[in-house]
Amino acid sequence: MRRPDFERARILVVGDVMLDRYWFGDVDRISPEAPVPVVRVGRIEERPGGAANVARNTAALGARTWLLSVVGDDEAGRSLQRLTEGGRIGARLYRDATISTTVKLRVLSRQQQLIRIDFEDAPSREVLADKLEEFITLLPDVDVVVLSDYGKGGLAHIASMIEHARAAGKAVLVDPKGDDYSKYRGATVVTPNRAELREVVGRWRDEADLAARAQRLRQELELDALLLTRSEEGMSLFTAEGVTNEPAQAREVYDVSGAGDTVIATLSAVLAVGGAMVDAMRIANVAAGIVVGKLGTAVVTPEELDAALAGKI
Ligand SMILES: Nc1ncnc2c1ncn2[C@@H]1O[C@H](COP(=O)(O)OP(=O)(O)OP(=O)(O)O)[C@@H](O)[C@H]1O
Numbered sequence: 001m002r003r004p005d006f007e008r009a010r011i012l013v014v015g016d017v018m019l020d021r022y023w024f025g026d027v028d029r030i031s032p033e034a035p036v037p038v039v040r041v042g043r044i045e046e047r048p049g050g051a052a053n054v055a056r057n058t059a060a061l062g063a064r065t066w067l068l069s070v071v072g073d074d075e076a077g078r079s080l081q082r083l084t085e086g087g088r089i090g091a092r093l094y095r096d097a098t099i100s101t102t103v104k105l106r107v108l109s110r111q112q113q114l115i116r117i118d119f120e121d122a123p124s125r126e127v128l129a130d131k132l133e134e135f136i137t138l139l140p141d142v143d144v145v146v147l148s149d150y151g152k153g154g155l156a157h158i159a160s161m162i163e164h165a166r167a168a169g170k171a172v173l174v175d176p177k178g179d180d181y182s183k184y185r186g187a188t189v190v191t192p193n194r195a196e197l198r199e200v201v202g203r204w205r206d207e208a209d210l211a212a213r214a215q216r217l218r219q220e221l222e223l224d225a226l227l228l229t230r231s232e233e234g235m236s237l238f239t240a241e242g243v244t245n246e247p248a249q250a251r252e253v254y255d256v257s258g259a260g261d262t263v264i265a266t267l268s269a270v271l272a273v274g275g276a277m278v279d280a281m282r283i284a285n286v287a288a289g290i291v292v293g294k295l296g297t298a299v300v301t302p303e304e305l306d307a308a309l310a311g312k313i
């Protein structure tokens with residue numbers, strides 16, 4: 001299989017952005033204030049997460065990307081703006097002074113996580129209404145829309161966004177969260193992982209039972225496709241034509257976090273240039289196999305994809 005040229009793909013990514021922040025340091029003593037270690041922070045790392053990581057992935061593939069989301073009017077929000085904008089990404093991060101930017105802060109010492117501290121608030125209705133307006137304005141300029149739902153409240157208008165996008169003839173890809181998928185009705189494809197699908201259709205006994213449950217959900221929600229990502233088991237695509245399974249591609253696995261973002265980003269890039277859903281899944285599966293073999297930068301380049309695809313066939 002050949003990789004399509006993603007340079008002409010135009011993708012709108014909407015959803016919850018977050019800042020993954022890491023504080024590394026040494027521990028030499030226990031605090032005199034409480035029985036806890038004292039970390040002297042020596043190094044800080046920051047990475048864009050959630051929808052921002054999806055946007056980084058589509059841009060790394062070569063697609064022109066718009067990122068639409070809400071952050072707080074704070075230092076973390078400015079960090080996210082700085083980390084995402086430029087290159088192929090046009091970042092439209094709305095500032096909401098009433099909330100703090102979603103931050104996941106990990107404190108680590110000697111490769112061990114000591115604590116994770118989360119900051120998150122749901123955006124206000126006024127800002128979300130502005131965002132919906134901007135969404136409608138941006139639609140004519142893109143080929144596909146990715147809605148990256150991390151359950152932080154940034155996609156309050158998701159049903160309306162899907163409706164507008166489909167009425168404009170754009171494919172809509174959704175990375176879901178939660179147990180109510182009715183808000184995703186009419187999307188082109190929804191991409192749950194195993195735990196996420198289990199939360200909505202229950203535990204399946206075997207492959208036939210899984211197919212029956214997945215297809216029922218797909219029909220109920222009027223989706224063209226449901227793509228189940230199955231970690232080390234690869235992925236399964238459910239469409240009106242039936243089920244297609246792809247085995248996992250990874251040779252070595254170092255870091256699986258963010259693999260789901262790479263999947264939906266690659267899927268959207270292939271669909272944006274007119275590729276078929278089954279081909280999009282195969283290429284996304286290869287991309288995910290590359291990204292889980294990397295530490296740190298959770299994106300895949302066209303060159304890496306070419307090399308992997310050439311090795312495959
Ligand atoms: N342990 C693994 N071995 C091989 N491939 C993997 C592994 N974990 C993930 N992958 C690849 O990545 C894809 C997506 O992984 P997964 O199903 O875990 O998504 P996810 O839970 O949404 O990921 P995340 O939320 O961490 O971004 C899989 O379909 C597979 O191609």
Ligand SMILES: [Mg+2]
Nearest residue numbers: 175193260261
């Ligand atoms: Mg995921």
